[in-house]
Amino acid sequence: MRKLLVIFTLLLTVFTGSSIAEEWEQWRRLSSDEPQRVLELTEAQLQQQPKPALAARIYAVRAQAWRNLGDENASFQAIQQGLGLIDEDPDDVAETLLRINLVLNLLQQGKKAQAAQQASAASQAAARSQRPDLQIEASISQAQVAQSLGDLSRAMSILETLEKTEHSNNERLQMEFHALLGDVYLDAGAYHRGTEQIKTALAIARQSLGRWDVSVLLYNLGTAEQQRDDYQAAQQHLLEALQISRELNDSLGIAYATQALANIEQRQQHYDTARQQLEQALQAYQQQHIRPKTAEVMLTLAEWDLNQQRLEPAKQRVVQLAPLIEALADTALLTDYRFLQSKIAEQEGNYRAALEYFHQYSELLDKRQRALNNRNLRDLIVRLEIKQQETTNELLKKENQLQQLQFKEQQTYAYFLFTLVVLAVLTTLIVVYLLTRQIRSRKRFARLAMTDELTGAPNRRAIVEQAQRSLAEAKQQGSSVALAIIDFDYFKQVNDRFGHDAGDRVLQRFAQVTDKVLRQGDYHGRLGGEEWLLVLNHTADDHAELIFERLSQALSAESIEGVDNDYPLTFSMGFVTSQAGKDSFERLYKRADEALYSAKHQGRRRLIIAAR
Ligand SMILES: Nc1nc2c(ncn2[C@@H]2O[C@H](COP(=O)(O)OP(=O)(O)OP(=O)(O)O)[C@@H](O)[C@H]2O)c(=O)[nH]1
Numbered sequence: 086m087r088k089l090l091v092i093f094t095l096l097l098t099v100f101t102g103s104s105i106a107e108e109w110e111q112w113r114r115l116s117s118d119e120p121q122r123v124l125e126l127t128e129a130q131l132q133q134q135p136k137p138a139l140a141a142r143i144y145a146v147r148a149q150a151w152r153n154l155g156d157e158n159a160s161f162q163a164i165q166q167g168l169g170l171i172d173e174d175p176d177d178v179a180e181t182l183l184r185i186n187l188v189l190n191l192l193q194q195g196k197k198a199q200a201a202q203q204a205s206a207a208s209q210a211a212a213r214s215q216r217p218d219l220q221i222e223a224s225i226s227q228a229q230v231a232q233s234l235g236d237l238s239r240a241m242s243i244l245e246t247l248e249k250t251e252h253s254n255n256e257r258l259q260m261e262f263h264a265l266l267g268d269v270y271l272d273a274g275a276y277h278r279g280t281e282q283i284k285t286a287l288a289i290a291r292q293s294l295g296r297w298d299v300s301v302l303l304y305n306l307g308t309a310e311q312q313r314d315d316y317q318a319a320q321q322h323l324l325e326a327l328q329i330s331r332e333l334n335d336s337l338g339i340a341y342a343t344q345a346l347a348n349i350e351q352r353q354q355h356y357d358t359a360r361q362q363l364e365q366a367l368q369a370y371q372q373q374h375i376r377p378k379t380a381e382v383m384l385t386l387a388e389w390d391l392n393q394q395r396l397e398p399a400k401q402r403v404v405q406l407a408p409l410i411e412a413l414a415d416t417a418l419l420t421d422y423r424f425l426q427s428k429i430a431e432q433e434g435n436y437r438a439a440l441e442y443f444h445q446y447s448e449l450l451d452k453r454q455r456a457l458n459n460r461n462l463r464d465l466i467v468r469l470e471i472k473q474q475e476t477t478n479e480l481l482k483k484e485n486q487l488q489q490l491q492f493k494e495q496q497t498y499a500y501f502l503f504t505l506v507v508l509a510v511l512t513t514l515i516v517v518y519l520l521t522r523q524i525r526s527r528k529r530f531a532r533l534a535m536t537d538e539l540t541g542a543p544n545r546r547a548i549v550e551q552a553q554r555s556l557a558e559a560k561q562q563g564s565s566v567a568l569a570i571i572d573f574d575y576f577k578q579v580n581d582r583f584g585h586d587a588g589d590r591v592l593q594r595f596a597q598v599t600d601k602v603l604r605q606g607d608y609h610g611r612l613g614g615e616e617w618l619l620v621l622n623h624t625a626d627d628h629a630e631l632i633f634e635r636l637s638q639a640l641s642a643e644s645i646e647g648v649d650n651d652y653p654l655t656f657s658m659g660f661v662t663s664q665a666g667k668d669s670f671e672r673l674y675k676r677a678d679e680a681l682y683s684a685k686h687q688g689r690r691r692l693i694i695a696a697r
Pocket of ligand 1: 573575580586614615
């Protein structure tokens with residue numbers, strides 16, 4: 086999915102966006118995994134006839150894709166086409182990319198002097214482009230040329246400058262830096278350091294780059310392990326490299342891995358397999374004009390011939406090799422070549438020639454050794470290592486700081502959460518408190534609305550509602566309910582004689598005694614003034630007298646403050662019963678009221694039961 090997205094973005098923006106280095110890198114990643122695909126995509130783009138400068142950039146991508154397929158010839162052609170377009174329409178980015186590609190191509194062909202020229206032209210173009218990543222890459226390219234020329238001091242000093250000045254986030258550049266540093270260390274005989282650097286580069290490639298890059302580094306690591314004489318590790322890496330190259334159809338990658346594996350087979354005395362493998366690799370090298378490798382394989386084959394006492398084929402190869410060795414002017418190859426010549430002359434019995442070749446061979450070896458013992462180089466190696474250590478330390482320090490910041494952030498977040506929780510709990514408590522208070526006061530208000538303030542008994546509204554409820558229940562149950570209206574006799578006189586407060590206390594006392602006298606389930610309430618209503622469930626007329634008497638007695642049973650003990654506190658009562666709940670409250674009330682009126686009229690201090 087991610088790959089599809091990359092392809093889509095690339096199709097939309099071939100080096101047209103702001104970050105050319107980034108797009109270039111995306112193309113390279115895609116090419117590293119699917120070179121064929123990149124060739125198809127870029128072919129389509131070229132057909133849209135873009136501006137020459139853009140087309141030149143596309144050729145740079147194609148050159149890379151051909152390289153990933155192991156076709157250096159096609160890669161070279163693409164580069165040439167691209168460079169041709171730049172003549173028409175100069176473009177520093179395209180020029181840098183194309184020349185860097187050309188450097189690799191020329192190095193593989195063993196054309197080191199030309200490669201050096203291209204590397205410095207690439208650096209100039211990169212400087213003009215003012216793009217830091219391109220500048221770094223061009224510098225690495227220069228260091229690579231220096232390394233292949235055997236000028237390890239120069240290679241090292243370029244890498245040292247890069248380490249000091251450039252901190253790129255570009256994984257490819259980091260990979261290239263470590264890979265090349267590894268090669269330089271290996272050339273300098275620092276096998277352990279070299280292998281470690283290549284391992285770092287491989288880890289970066291596995292993590293962030295494409296499969297082709299991984300295969301190249303596996304090959305590098307495999308050959309490094311061979312140099313360290315760890316053939317088991319070497320074989321393992323090389324086999325993995327071979328497998329990836331096969332998956333990618335990278336014919337050169339296959340050749341490189343096969344050649345290296347052949348050396349291991351030879352050591353294990355699998356001569357036929359080894360020879361076959363070398364022949365295969367040789368074919369691929371010859372096809373692609375990989376001249377140093379061609380020479381290397383031929384030298385090896387000749388050496389094996391000699392070891393197996395096959396003098397003639399060995400001699401033929403040495404003759405064949407002569408022009409190539411001369412053209413390449415590679416010290417290492419020349420050293421091996423002289424050694425071979427010396428051995429052949431020796432086997433031929435031509436001892437003078439053998440000695441002469443051996444002299445030349447040992448001089449070359451000496452030269453190489455001197456180059457390696459160069460103090461300057463040693464100093465550079467040590468300095469670069471210290472710098473790398475410093476960078477690592479700095480990174481660790483940064484990481485530490487970041488961790489501390491992260492910890493602080495977490496702490497702040499925890500405090501924030503804690504405060505939030507506390508606030509939430511507080512808010513909840515307050516809300517609960519306010520709600521409870523409101524509910525309580527509502528209840529209180531509701532109670533007050535139904536209660537008589539002076540006596541605490543149910544007020545008119547409450548007792549009337551209760552009467553209506555009781556009547557409705559009685560109606561359902563077919564039972565009877567009685568209503569009694571009670572009114573104090575001459576209450577005005579009580580007030581007049583003992584004062585209004587005493588009158589109040591009389592009313593309060595009446596409420597208390599009624600509460601006690603009535604059964605549970607009976608109700609009483611103050612209708613207003615000194616008038617009361619009783620609601621008596623399951624009560625017939627013949628209970629009326631009893632209730633009247635009990636109330637009268639209870640009222641006068643105890644003295645009331647401010648009222649003379651012998652003062653007769655009396656009341657009148659109108660009583661009525663419903664007939665199996667048939668009567669409405671209004672009708673019953675009216676009848677009770679009429680009965681009360683009669684009681685008053687008949688002289689008070691009495692009970693009148695309403696007639697049926
Ligand atoms: N102390 C006190 N007196 C009240 C209260 N409510 C009403 N009264 C008094 O009760 C008296 C009622 O007087 P009236 O309606 O003339 O009746 P009465 O004097 O009781 O005479 P009858 O009912 O005819 O026996 C008035 O004097 C009111 O002031 C009260 O809450 N407290």
